[in-house]
Amino acid sequence: MNGKKILLIDDDESLLLGLxxxxxxxxxNIVSAVDAISAITVARKELPDxxxxxxxxxxxxxxxxxxxxxxxxxxxxxxxxxxxxxxPLGNKNRxxxxxAVAFFQKPPDNREFLNAIQHALGETVALSTFLxx
Amino acid sequence: xxxxxFGSTPAIDYLPVSVASHPSYSTLxxxxxxxxxxxxxLADLLDASAWIEILTTYGLTMxxxxxLTDCQGxxxxxxxxxxxxxxxxxxxxxxLGCPFCIPKSLPCTAVVDAxxxxxxxxxxxxxxxxxxxxxxxxxxxxxxxxxxxxxxxRYPEALSLRRVAKNLDIPSQMLWEVARKQRPVSRxxxxxxxxxxxxxxxxxxxxxxxxxxxxxxxETNRNFxxxxxxxxxCALFTIDTAGRVTSWNVGAQRxxxxxxxxxxxxxxxxxxxxxxxxxxxxxxxxxxASLEGHxxxxxxxxxxxxxxxWGNTSITAFRKVAGTVDGFTVIVQDVTERRKLAIDLEGAxxxxxxxxxxxxxxxxxxxxxxxxxxxxxxTNLLDGLVGDLTLEQSAHLKLALANINQLKEMVxxxxxxxxxxxxxxxxxxxxxxxxxxIVEAVSTCQTNAASKSARLTCDIAPNLPYVWxxxxxxxxxxxxxxxxxxxxxxxxxxxxxxGHAYTQDDNFVVLSVADTGCGISTENQExxxxxxxxxxxxxxxxxxxxxxxxxxxRDLVSRHGGRIWLESQPGQGSIFYFTLPIFSLAKLCAxxxxxxxxxxxxxxxxxxxxxxVEHVVQADLLSEIKRILERCIRPGQDIxxxxxxxTQPMLTFFIIACTDVSGFEVMASRIRRELxxxxxxxxxxxxxxxxxxxxxxxxxxxxxxxxxxxxxxxxIQQHLSRNEKHT
Numbered sequence: 001m002n003g004k005k006i007l008l009i010d011d012d013e014s015l016l017l018g019l020x021x022x023x024x025x026x027x028x029n030i031v032s033a034v035d036a037i038s039a040i041t042v043a044r045k046e047l048p049d050x051x052x053x054x055x056x057x058x059x060x061x062x063x064x065x066x067x068x069x070x071x072x073x074x075x076x077x078x079x080x081x082x083x084x085x086x087x088p089l090g091n092k093n094r095x096x097x098x099x100a101v102a103f104f105q106k107p108p109d110n111r112e113f114l115n116a117i118q119h120a121l122g123e124t125v126a127l128s129t130f131l132x133x
Numbered sequence: 134x135x136x137x138x139f140g141s142t143p144a145i146d147y148l149p150v151s152v153a154s155h156p157s158y159s160t161l162x163x164x165x166x167x168x169x170x171x172x173x174x175l176a177d178l179l180d181a182s183a184w185i186e187i188l189t190t191y192g193l194t195m196x197x198x199x200x201l202t203d204c205q206g207x208x209x210x211x212x213x214x215x216x217x218x219x220x221x222x223x224x225x226x227x228x229l230g231c232p233f234c235i236p237k238s239l240p241c242t243a244v245v246d247a248x249x250x251x252x253x254x255x256x257x258x259x260x261x262x263x264x265x266x267x268x269x270x271x272x273x274x275x276x277x278x279x280x281x282x283x284x285x286x287r288y289p290e291a292l293s294l295r296r297v298a299k300n301l302d303i304p305s306q307m308l309w310e311v312a313r314k315q316r317p318v319s320r321x322x323x324x325x326x327x328x329x330x331x332x333x334x335x336x337x338x339x340x341x342x343x344x345x346x347x348x349x350x351x352e353t354n355r356n357f358x359x360x361x362x363x364x365x366x367c368a369l370f371t372i373d374t375a376g377r378v379t380s381w382n383v384g385a386q387r388x389x390x391x392x393x394x395x396x397x398x399x400x401x402x403x404x405x406x407x408x409x410x411x412x413x414x415x416x417x418x419x420x421x422a423s424l425e426g427h428x429x430x431x432x433x434x435x436x437x438x439x440x441x442x443w444g445n446t447s448i449t450a451f452r453k454v455a456g457t458v459d460g461f462t463v464i465v466q467d468v469t470e471r472r473k474l475a476i477d478l479e480g481a482x483x484x485x486x487x488x489x490x491x492x493x494x495x496x497x498x499x500x501x502x503x504x505x506x507x508x509x510x511x512t513n514l515l516d517g518l519v520g521d522l523t524l525e526q527s528a529h530l531k532l533a534l535a536n537i538n539q540l541k542e543m544v545x546x547x548x549x550x551x552x553x554x555x556x557x558x559x560x561x562x563x564x565x566x567x568x569x570x571i572v573e574a575v576s577t578c579q580t581n582a583a584s585k586s587a588r589l590t591c592d593i594a595p596n597l598p599y600v601w602x603x604x605x606x607x608x609x610x611x612x613x614x615x616x617x618x619x620x621x622x623x624x625x626x627x628x629x630x631x632g633h634a635y636t637q638d639d640n641f642v643v644l645s646v647a648d649t650g651c652g653i654s655t656e657n658q659e660x661x662x663x664x665x666x667x668x669x670x671x672x673x674x675x676x677x678x679x680x681x682x683x684x685x686x687r688d689l690v691s692r693h694g695g696r697i698w699l700e701s702q703p704g705q706g707s708i709f710y711f712t713l714p715i716f717s718l719a720k721l722c723a724x725x726x727x728x729x730x731x732x733x734x735x736x737x738x739x740x741x742x743x744x745x746v747e748h749v750v751q752a753d754l755l756s757e758i759k760r761i762l763e764r765c766i767r768p769g770q771d772i773x774x775x776x777x778x779x780t781q782p783m784l785t786f787f788i789i790a791c792t793d794v795s796g797f798e799v800m801a802s803r804i805r806r807e808l809x810x811x812x813x814x815x816x817x818x819x820x821x822x823x824x825x826x827x828x829x830x831x832x833x834x835x836x837x838x839x840x841x842x843x844x845x846x847x848x849i850q851q852h853l854s855r856n857e858k859h860t
Binding site: 012014017018019021022025085089096105106107109110121 | 144181271494498499502504506508509510512513516518519537541548552559797
């Protein structure tokens, strides 16, 4: 239990629930936001260690959120992983160019996804005991 | 008694030069000289009154009787020579059969012979009389003959005289009186004069023929003119070689808007747009028509009032004398409607494809969100995050997960399909181990196989060379083929994946997936690679999947430069094969090993090694480093080799540079600087080492390049194996 804080931004409540469970089991604290506007508010309030961002969001595209995050001094250094249903072709490079550290297409492989999270948080990868699949 | 005038005549073609070059003759098309001449024309050609002069003159000169006959030898009524015995004979002989043949034979053997051989034929009949037949033909069509002869070719013998008289039923005394006065003609002079007559006759026929045709042509022209003038639906006009309008039909007036009087004598380019005129399109079209006989072009055309229409312009050259263009006929048709229709159709097709792609891509996208939630919940349950599971619950969830993964593949397939259609499907070829790919693909399919009680086995040839392929895509192909095998194989079947050298072409390896399933009938074998095909074999259609896998696999294999095919017999199982190109350093380096590059006389192999201390290597990290290195090399002179080893945590990149040690120093310091800038946490332990090969001077031969690459390959392998020992 390292207690690092991750902000999940996604408008799909059931996905939030499923992913929150998985990440909590790996020792992270989870906060979430379901639209582009609250995303920034929550980020400023919670100052998470990592942001997981969907691209198709109500009230604004994920790319807009990403750009906004990178222009705000207090948020710019927070690593962002994009998790989207969109085609990686085109979107992946666009996300990386906009400052994201990784791009995953939904559904991501649990193991790869956790590795990326740990990498982004600067943690050494230790295979979670929860990962049996 | 050979008269000099009648000396031997050279053999002639049946078209004398003067005729062949006659202007009206050369304008005749193939059809006009068709041997199926009308009876009227034939009769006209052999019109006795036209021939009378030439025949009479000849008869008098040669002192023979002359007759014009048809192909059968039937006299056409002109034979006249008052001095000859003929006048006597003529009174007695009806105009039936050859007038010279005694007794009468039909057809006359001389005429038949002459027409068959095309030469002068001579015959001596039973009465001892000689006559020659001169063939007349037009083209290859026989017309008839000129027969020349005399009743007696020497002083009459009593016997033959009596025989002739008897045959002709005239008193022999009378015949004798006439014959006695006649100057004899030798057979030799008859023969040679026949040759002359042949030339004369021939020329005469041709001349007459040409004259008749000219008259006929004039008639046709008149008819054609009437026809052209009557055409109202398209513009039809003629122009001279300079492009000036010489005639203008009603259709032209209607379509192009100018009355004849306004346009004749003016250049025809006024029907083209300003841009076309500026680009000299009318001239180009005329030039093309002059050279090739015809030119066609479609585009906007201008009407007199300035409005435009989409017209098809067809220009045909016509020639009066062979070789020289005399002018052009121009046909302009209004095809605006047709074009609009074609554009609409094409637009509709594009729209359909676009909508279909949009739909597929949308479906693929929309399915992913719920699929992700299902995936998370299933794996959460399966990993015991929500509580302990019974063995049965766990088994069921594993099956659910296998199905989720299958669904995930289908959703990806949908996206791949839209990429194939829009040519966006990409393969990033690199240095890859086919053995490794087979092992990975087979282990991925293990769960699915277990659920269907199928056995997966591998058979990989030792020392299988590296391939030049996109690992993710090759895995995708293999997984697709193996999953198909599992799908169509009954319980306890075996699916064998093989990797071998390809005996037909040593630039390739061949991978194959064999199953023990229902097999595919010959007529279905071609179809399985088509889009949305799922061939139903046997009684029960074992159904699942979208039928896209093989279609995508075929596209992926062909993008690798390989080939995919299958061998199968119903009930015997199927084997799917595909080839992948073997990685070739020589091919990869070919574009930098050029004469100017090799003139530097040294090639340097640069090994860049990184030990990543803090974290497991991410695919993204690898591609980022690759991007940085790509920026440090000089395109066209250096090559960054694809990753040659999967050894972790040691990363090794190789650069082949056409440079010497000092050039290497510059490059190495740049690489170091760039990589340190990227990795400011200094978690990369970086070493850069060069190995320089000295190269023979130019010009590079295939053999020499082969040697360099072999040497480089050796160095690379040496380097890698040393690293492996370290780790």
